[in-house]
Amino acid sequence: MTNKSIPYPDNNGSIIIPFNSDQKYHFRNGGQPLSETLMELNALEDLWSKHTLSQYPGDTARAGNAV
Numbered sequence: 001m002t003n004k005s006i007p008y009p010d011n012n013g014s015i016i017i018p019f020n021s022d023q024k025y026h027f028r029n030g031g032q033p034l035s036e037t038l039m040e041l042n043a044l045e046d047l048w049s050k051h052t053l054s055q056y057p058g059d060t061a062r063a064g065n066a067v
Contacts, residue, residue: 007037013050015041
């Protein structure tokens with residue numbers, strides 16, 4: 001998969017999920033929760049809180065999930 005086919009934050013802080021990305025990222029169509037995608041992206045706390053009500057996992061929890 002190329003970098004253009006994985007989710008990424010845009011300049012406004014929105015999470016862009018490309019149409020051609022792996023189906024697991026399409027959370028509205030049975031994919032993984034957006035919080036899991038945010039962990040894969042190593043999202044910072046401000047981005048995390050903008051997109052999910054789940055508690056921010058912190059740097060320790062995310063360290064093993066780096067993409």
